[in-house]
Amino acid sequence: MVGDAISHAVLPGIVVAYFFSGDKTSGLLLFGATLTGVIASAIIDFLSRKAKIQGDASIGITYTLLFALGMIMIASGGGNNVDLDMNCVLYGDIATINLDKVIVDGNLYIGPYAFYVELVAFFIILIVLLVGFKGFKLISFNEDFAKSLGINTGIWHYLMMGLVALTTVVGFEVVGAVLVVGFLIIPPATAQLIVNQLKNMLIVAVAFGVGAVIIGFYVASWFNVSYTGGMILVAGINFFIVLFLSNFSKKLKLKA
Amino acid sequence: MKEQCSIEVHNLTTTYGNTPVLWDVDFELPSGQIIGIIGPNGSGKTTLLKTIMGLLSPASGYVKIFDKNIDQMRERIAYVPQRESVDWDFPASVFDVVKMGRYRSNNLFRRSTKTDLAIVEESIEKVGLSDFRNRQISQLSGGQQQRVFIARALAQKADIYLMDEPFVGVDAATENAILSLLQEMKKDGKTVLMIHHDLQTVSDYFDYLVLLNTRLIAKGTPQEVLTEENLSNAYGGQLTLLAKVANLIKENEFPIRERDVDL
Numbered sequence: 001m002v003g004d005a006i007s008h009a010v011l012p013g014i015v016v017a018y019f020f021s022g023d024k025t026s027g028l029l030l031f032g033a034t035l036t037g038v039i040a041s042a043i044i045d046f047l048s049r050k051a052k053i054q055g056d057a058s059i060g061i062t063y064t065l066l067f068a069l070g071m072i073m074i075a076s077g078g079g080n081n082v083d084l085d086m087n088c089v090l091y092g093d094i095a096t097i098n099l100d101k102v103i104v105d106g107n108l109y110i111g112p113y114a115f116y117v118e119l120v121a122f123f124i125i126l127i128v129l130l131v132g133f134k135g136f137k138l139i140s141f142n143e144d145f146a147k148s149l150g151i152n153t154g155i156w157h158y159l160m161m162g163l164v165a166l167t168t169v170v171g172f173e174v175v176g177a178v179l180v181v182g183f184l185i186i187p188p189a190t191a192q193l194i195v196n197q198l199k200n201m202l203i204v205a206v207a208f209g210v211g212a213v214i215i216g217f218y219v220a221s222w223f224n225v226s227y228t229g230g231m232i233l234v235a236g237i238n239f240f241i242v243l244f245l246s247n248f249s250k251k252l253k254l255k256a
Numbered sequence: 257m258k259e260q261c262s263i264e265v266h267n268l269t270t271t272y273g274n275t276p277v278l279w280d281v282d283f284e285l286p287s288g289q290i291i292g293i294i295g296p297n298g299s300g301k302t303t304l305l306k307t308i309m310g311l312l313s314p315a316s317g318y319v320k321i322f323d324k325n326i327d328q329m330r331e332r333i334a335y336v337p338q339r340e341s342v343d344w345d346f347p348a349s350v351f352d353v354v355k356m357g358r359y360r361s362n363n364l365f366r367r368s369t370k371t372d373l374a375i376v377e378e379s380i381e382k383v384g385l386s387d388f389r390n391r392q393i394s395q396l397s398g399g400q401q402q403r404v405f406i407a408r409a410l411a412q413k414a415d416i417y418l419m420d421e422p423f424v425g426v427d428a429a430t431e432n433a434i435l436s437l438l439q440e441m442k443k444d445g446k447t448v449l450m451i452h453h454d455l456q457t458v459s460d461y462f463d464y465l466v467l468l469n470t471r472l473i474a475k476g477t478p479q480e481v482l483t484e485e486n487l488s489n490a491y492g493g494q495l496t497l498l499a500k501v502a503n504l505i506k507e508n509e510f511p512i513r514e515r516d517v518d519l
């Protein structure tokens with residue numbers, strides 16, 4: 001659950017960056033948050049490896065502490081011009097996302113700001129993954145073996161944590177700190193049930209993710225409920241359907 | 257023999273937190289032999305292999321591989337971790353995993369070469385998994401998964417092979433197949449250092465033994481190591497097991513290579 005931890009732990013980074021930049025759309029914000037995410041994973045790492053605290057406890061300690069720090073910072077800065085509020089942090093502001101418009105030539109509206117931020121993040125992640133695919137594959141399957149080959153697993157570990165932090169930060173502005181974890185985990189977990197290659201898992205996970213967002217959006221508009229809630233609900237239902245079907249087909253194979 | 261000593265472990269102490277798991281362990285291993293590490297559960301066998309590989313750093317002492325530091329010797333030493341140490345549900349095929357044996361810190365950003373792929377095929381063939389090369393690793397038996405790990409090590413084309421309990425969860429036929437593979441490697445001058453848990457087969461399998469229980473209890477040929485005194489020092493209270501082995505040794509005298517299987 002490192003993703004969960006990071007999504008909460010980035011809060012102080014966002015707040016600090018926000019104080020300095022004074023606006024919600026600055027690149028500094030992203031940078032600050034990503035940096036805090038990486039620091040959080042370093043603290044978790046330190047607690048579990050060096051101080052020998054249990055893994056779950058290390059994560060729990062780190063993210064609640066950093067999250068609390070962020071909450072206090074928001075509360076104490078709340079009197080000023082800071083319009084970062086807890087609701088928005090926890091649940092995102094997808095419903096009001098159109099308020100941050102990108103307008104070119106004075107009046108041509110080309111979509112919400114968050115969309116472009118996500119797009120840039122997408123390409124960064126895609127490029128890093130393409131270039132570093134072998135390394136990520138190796139350390140996620142068998143880190144000790146990677147070390148035995150003399151590969152610097154620390155660098156790969158932090159690179160991966162950096163990507164998780166980046167994903168969390170750009171997602172979190174839109175869907176909030178709680179449910180961003182669902183977007184991070186549910187689509188790949190669903191994909192893993194039916195693929196047998198890492199490459200395919202990445203592609204199928206993206207497809208499931210996008211599918212859940214689109215279907216979830218329309219379901220939520222129809223019932224007039226939270227968009228994010230609808231999306232995660234669709235992703236979760238999809239997970240259980242795939243789980244059921246893949247178990248069912250395995251049983252068929254065994255009988256045949 | 258160009259290199260007499262494959263691995264030198266000098267006054268090695270490794271701790272987890274403040275608990276020493278290896279205490280002042282000191283030995284030199286011959287090269288070109290099949291060497292066994294034995295000792296009760298929790299006696300530090302896995303820790304010893306990890307310290308030799310530099311995955312754990314010792315509290316004191318050092319390890320030399322062919323008289324050099326491990327980091328200069330990574331090309332020549334292959335590590336087979338305990339099978340349970342990885343998640344076999346990971347989305348990868350047999351071929352994918354064995355290919356990792358060709359990964360190096362300086363080729364991670366390149367495509368595998370033709371030579372690499374040929375070596376991977378050859379290694380899969382050697383462990384008899386050619387028919388399974390595209391099979392997802394979660395759909396293999398325990399013995400087949402173990403062979404995938406061994407094939408990955410073979411693909412490294414090393415001179416020394418460290419294996420952590422490669423016979424756990426492996427059926428008798430596979431165990432024999434792996435064993436003859438090891439004999440073949442030995443003929444090619446390779447050194448194999450393997451953790452083994454089955455005392456009844458040690459004198460058959462190994463040329464040299466290291467008996468461990470946090471401290472080094474004994475080292476040498478099976479005849480030298482498998483004495484009643486050494487075994488009781490290492491295994492302490494586990495008397496039934498001990499009696500069995502002692503009897504076995506007495507009945508057969510050494511060498512017991514030709515013994516029947518009526519244990």
Ligand SMILES: Nc1ncnc2c1ncn2[C@@H]1O[C@H](COP(=O)(O)OP(=O)(O)O)[C@@H](O)[C@H]1O
Nearest residue numbers: 272273277295296297298299300301302303304
């Ligand atoms: N990561 C770890 N943290 C703390 N203690 C450990 C760890 N790994 C192993 N140990 C302890 O070290 C001792 C030796 O373990 P190990 O080397 O795995 O023994 P063996 O392989 O001989 O069964 C055991 O008592 C075990 O509980």
Ligand SMILES: [Mg+2]
Nearest residue numbers: 301302303338
């Ligand atoms: Mg062990």
